[in-house]
Amino acid sequence: MKKTMITICLLILTAAISGCWNLKETNQLAIVIGGGLDASEDGRLEVSSQIAIPAGLGGPDTGTNKKRSFEVVSATGKNFMDAGQNLQAQLSRTLFYAHRQTILIGQRLAEQGIAGNGMLKYLDMIVRNPKSEMRSVIWIVKDGTAKDILATEPTFDPLISTTLVSVQMALGMKPYNYREFLCDSLSKGGGELLPAISILPSTKKFIYSGAAILDKEHELHLTGFLKPDESYYANWIIGRQKTLTVTSSESQSNGTISLRVMSLRKHISVNKDLHGMRVHIQLNGSGNLVENNSSLDPSSAKDLKTIQSMLSRDAEQAVVKLIHKAQEQYKVDFLGIGEIVHRKYPREWKSLKKNWNDTFIHIPITVEVHLRYKDPGQTNSSI
Amino acid sequence: MLSNERTTSQVYSDRKVSPNLKENEQTLTAIFEHCSDVVFRRLTLHDETKLLLVYVDGMIDKDLIQSSILKPLLYEGVPQGLGALDTLAQMCDQELVAALQTKRVSAFEEAVDLILKGSVAFLAEGETSLLLADVSRFETRSIEEPSTEASLRGTRESFTEQLRTNTTMLRRIIVTPDLKMESNQVGKLTKTEVVLAYIEGLATPSLVDEVRTRIKAIDIQGVLESGYIEEYIEDSSYSPFPQMTSTERADVVSAGLMEGRIAVFVNGTPIVLVVPMTFWDGLQAPDDYYERFLYVTMNRWIRYLFALFSILFPSVYIALTTYHPEMMPPKLMMSITGLREHSPFPTVIEVFMMEFMFEGLREAGIRLPQQIGPLVSIVGALVIGQAAVQAGIISAPIVIVVSAAGISSFVIPRYRFGYPLRMLRFPLLILSGLFGLFGVAIGLIMILSHLIQLNPLGTPYLEPLAPTRNSKLKNIFLRRPRKRMS
Numbered sequence: 001m002k003k004t005m006i007t008i009c010l011l012i013l014t015a016a017i018s019g020c021w022n023l024k025e026t027n028q029l030a031i032v033i034g035g036g037l038d039a040s041e042d043g044r045l046e047v048s049s050q051i052a053i054p055a056g057l058g059g060p061d062t063g064t065n066k067k068r069s070f071e072v073v074s075a076t077g078k079n080f081m082d083a084g085q086n087l088q089a090q091l092s093r094t095l096f097y098a099h100r101q102t103i104l105i106g107q108r109l110a111e112q113g114i115a116g117n118g119m120l121k122y123l124d125m126i127v128r129n130p131k132s133e134m135r136s137v138i139w140i141v142k143d144g145t146a147k148d149i150l151a152t153e154p155t156f157d158p159l160i161s162t163t164l165v166s167v168q169m170a171l172g173m174k175p176y177n178y179r180e181f182l183c184d185s186l187s188k189g190g191g192e193l194l195p196a197i198s199i200l201p202s203t204k205k206f207i208y209s210g211a212a213i214l215d216k217e218h219e220l221h222l223t224g225f226l227k228p229d230e231s232y233y234a235n236w237i238i239g240r241q242k243t244l245t246v247t248s249s250e251s252q253s254n255g256t257i258s259l260r261v262m263s264l265r266k267h268i269s270v271n272k273d274l275h276g277m278r279v280h281i282q283l284n285g286s287g288n289l290v291e292n293n294s295s296l297d298p299s300s301a302k303d304l305k306t307i308q309s310m311l312s313r314d315a316e317q318a319v320v321k322l323i324h325k326a327q328e329q330y331k332v333d334f335l336g337i338g339e340i341v342h343r344k345y346p347r348e349w350k351s352l353k354k355n356w357n358d359t360f361i362h363i364p365i366t367v368e369v370h371l372r373y374k375d376p377g378q379t380n381s382s383i
Numbered sequence: 384m385l386s387n388e389r390t391t392s393q394v395y396s397d398r399k400v401s402p403n404l405k406e407n408e409q410t411l412t413a414i415f416e417h418c419s420d421v422v423f424r425r426l427t428l429h430d431e432t433k434l435l436l437v438y439v440d441g442m443i444d445k446d447l448i449q450s451s452i453l454k455p456l457l458y459e460g461v462p463q464g465l466g467a468l469d470t471l472a473q474m475c476d477q478e479l480v481a482a483l484q485t486k487r488v489s490a491f492e493e494a495v496d497l498i499l500k501g502s503v504a505f506l507a508e509g510e511t512s513l514l515l516a517d518v519s520r521f522e523t524r525s526i527e528e529p530s531t532e533a534s535l536r537g538t539r540e541s542f543t544e545q546l547r548t549n550t551t552m553l554r555r556i557i558v559t560p561d562l563k564m565e566s567n568q569v570g571k572l573t574k575t576e577v578v579l580a581y582i583e584g585l586a587t588p589s590l591v592d593e594v595r596t597r598i599k600a601i602d603i604q605g606v607l608e609s610g611y612i613e614e615y616i617e618d619s620s621y622s623p624f625p626q627m628t629s630t631e632r633a634d635v636v637s638a639g640l641m642e643g644r645i646a647v648f649v650n651g652t653p654i655v656l657v658v659p660m661t662f663w664d665g666l667q668a669p670d671d672y673y674e675r676f677l678y679v680t681m682n683r684w685i686r687y688l689f690a691l692f693s694i695l696f697p698s699v700y701i702a703l704t705t706y707h708p709e710m711m712p713p714k715l716m717m718s719i720t721g722l723r724e725h726s727p728f729p730t731v732i733e734v735f736m737m738e739f740m741f742e743g744l745r746e747a748g749i750r751l752p753q754q755i756g757p758l759v760s761i762v763g764a765l766v767i768g769q770a771a772v773q774a775g776i777i778s779a780p781i782v783i784v785v786s787a788a789g790i791s792s793f794v795i796p797r798y799r800f801g802y803p804l805r806m807l808r809f810p811l812l813i814l815s816g817l818f819g820l821f822g823v824a825i826g827l828i829m830i831l832s833h834l835i836q837l838n839p840l841g842t843p844y845l846e847p848l849a850p851t852r853n854s855k856l857k858n859i860f861l862r863r864p865r866k867r868m869s
Contacts, residue, residue: 023731023816024705054721055721057718096708098708
């Protein structure tokens with residue numbers, strides 16, 4: 001008994017005396033809630049961190065003398081951690097990356113990279129560093145820098161970084177975080193889509209501004225942006241969209257009809273014959289009619305058929321336009337066709353993957369969209 | 384305590400009863416020297432027969448003695464004349480003393496014992512034995528509601544200090560001659576009656592033998608509470624966990640007996656021991672078997688969760704906030720950090736301080752006289768809770784953590800089963816303060832391995848979980864409907 005007690009005491013003492021005590025109170029940490037990567041004017045990497053100020057966030061509301069809830073600090077450096085060290089020089093508390101909710105990448109960095117290298121290089125730290133959070137959502141800043149976005153104050157949350165996590169969900173998309181982005185971007189060939197954000201100059205608030213197209217064959221260089229409308233269809237094709245509202249105009253009475261599509265399904269088939277490869281994209285969706293300003297009456301079978309085909313046709317046109325954009329304008333396969341080819345023809349893919357985008361732009365792609373209604377809504381014809 | 388020299392009363396107690404009444408009286412007076420409560424009453428019948436009554440004042444039924452012994456003897460004399468009887472004592476025994484239990488004794492030692500327990504001794508001239516009649520009657524507490532084991536449903540009777548009252552309660556519930564009650568006397572000075580109760584055919588004979596042997600082997604000056612006996616019967620004295628149920632409810636004892644357990648009644652205490660006990664008994668309340676099963680199953684789970692919560696919450700809080708802040712949700716971490724911003728002490732020290740304060744308040748709450756009891760809660764809630772937080776000495780989350788953990792330990796129905804959980808919190812606090820979650824894991828493994836090797840009176844403490852008995856296991860996690868209970 002005595003021996004055991006002495007042994008236990010000694011064991012505890014060794015831990016305390018040898019200094020192997022990595023206890024750290026939370027108020028000794030500078031909690032990085034959002035991170036931003038930019039290319040500075042002189043072409044160096046600039047890392048910005050949104051540091052949460054807990055005293056301004058939690059704690060009792062003292063009313064008038066409410067403290068600031070965050071601080072944005074930035075520093076340049078050779079790479080992420082080097083900049084991080086320069087960042088630390090401005091702070092009295094240790095940087096703590098594990099709660100980073102959002103990673104923002106400025107347009108300039110995404111387009112030009114640093115010293116000819118694309119942004120792919122700088123993503124290593126996020127996965128390698130054990131203290132880093134992998135579930136941060138990742139955004140590209142359109143027409144601006146990450147630093148500016150981090151400094152904006154959103155409407156609901158005190159911090160922009162936590163807000164951006166829920167923006168995608170509010171728009172009917174599945175939240176897309178860094179871990180998934182890493183998985184997708186490590187497969188060779190084609191391109192990648194990331195959500196894009198920009199500052200509304202009038203209100204100094206953020207606004208969702210579509211999707212950024214990254215070219216995987218060129219170290220994830222940014223090749224262009226999709227408009228928000230286009231991004232929804234693109235996300236449908238790659239399976240990141242959960243709901244979508246399709247609106248189309250009816251020519252007879254010059255009215256409009258909106259369908260809130262709830263269950264989005266996609267089927268992409270690739271076939272190879274003597275003439276080469278051909279791709280067929282079939283999109284199915286069903287939902288509720290939520291607005292009807294036209295003369296059509298959803299309770300009559302004939303009109304309903306018209307409504308359905310009209311909505312399907314309009315959606316089909318939008319997708320055809322999107323594919324046209326991918327093949328003609330950006331010449332990047334951001335729709336994930338490459339991955340389907342990879343799965344169906346794994347042998348051929350070995351030779352195709354290096355220059356997949358070049359192959360992609362010549363492939364004939366056909367599109368078929370079927371939208372069905374489930375519920376005509378609370379009334380019959382338009383009131 | 385006692386020296387090797389024998390006291391006067393012990394020396395005289397060895398004597399035998401002599402035919403000479405005078406001599407006997409001298410012996411008894413010597414034995415009961417300076418015992419002001421012992422009464423000697425001399426009687427002379429028909430100017431010839433001398434009779435001496437010895438009893439302890441206050442322990443006997445005076446009315447009974449007066450009406451059925453003294454009055455007939457003094458006014459009417461010996462009923463059928465002395466010639467018909469061999470001895471006077473025999474006369475008293477057969478004709479007069481209306482007591483159920485009488486005994487003839489020829490050694491002073493035994494007689495003295497019985498006199499002290501409330502018998503009246505009759506000594507007559509020319510006889511070599513005494514007659515002892517049990518006419519004991521003294522002031523006792525009446526049967527009241529259980530104060531430490533309240534329940535919404537079930538009996539309202541709790542045991543009293545009177546052993547006989549307690550065994551009677553049991554007899555009234557279990558009506559079978561198989562209910563055995565073996566009497567033992569423990570304690571040199573208190574000569575406390577200890578009754579071993581079990582149901583023959585249900586209790587394992589070897590277990591009964593073992594408990595009997597252990598009780599008989601007890602060599603102790605006095606027994607004031609069943610806790611004395613408990614320490615002599617239990618196997619692991621160093622374990623923080625109680626190894627037998629102690630209860631003041633007759634239904635809990637009866638349920639135990641019907642499951643084949645053994646109850647130990649001790650005179651002078653309302654607390655009865657039931658052996659052996661398992662870990663799960665500590666988390667079960669008597670109502671569990673009286674209420675509807677769905678509701679009881681939910682309550683059981685609440686208890687299990689809170690038991691775990693009570694032992695782990697403070698240490699896990701320390702580990703999370705100081706070692707693994709990445710494991711907390713960001714918003715929670717922000718609020719905790721925001722509230723901690725001005726705290727002068729490290730979290731570990733804060734938790735320690737508050738835990739000590741809490742245990743102090745709890746202890747004070749038990750000991751304080753009822754009139755100043757509310758004072759403790761006022762001082763505790765206001766000064767220690769609110770003021771300490773407002774003054775910025777203790778951060779608010781700590782108060783929440785400590786009081787939540789404290790309250791959850793009171794969810795445990797057996798009060799004393801909460802003791803080990805509260806006590807083991809402290810080593811876990813040290814471990815988590817030193818090693819984080821790793822330390823908590825080490826501490827838990829140590830507690831679990833102790834629980835697994837604990838084997839009081841041959842019953843594994845964690846049975847039926849470890850060793851696993853599938854048929855009984857269901858009854859631990861669910862209280863199944865009675866029709867389906869095995």
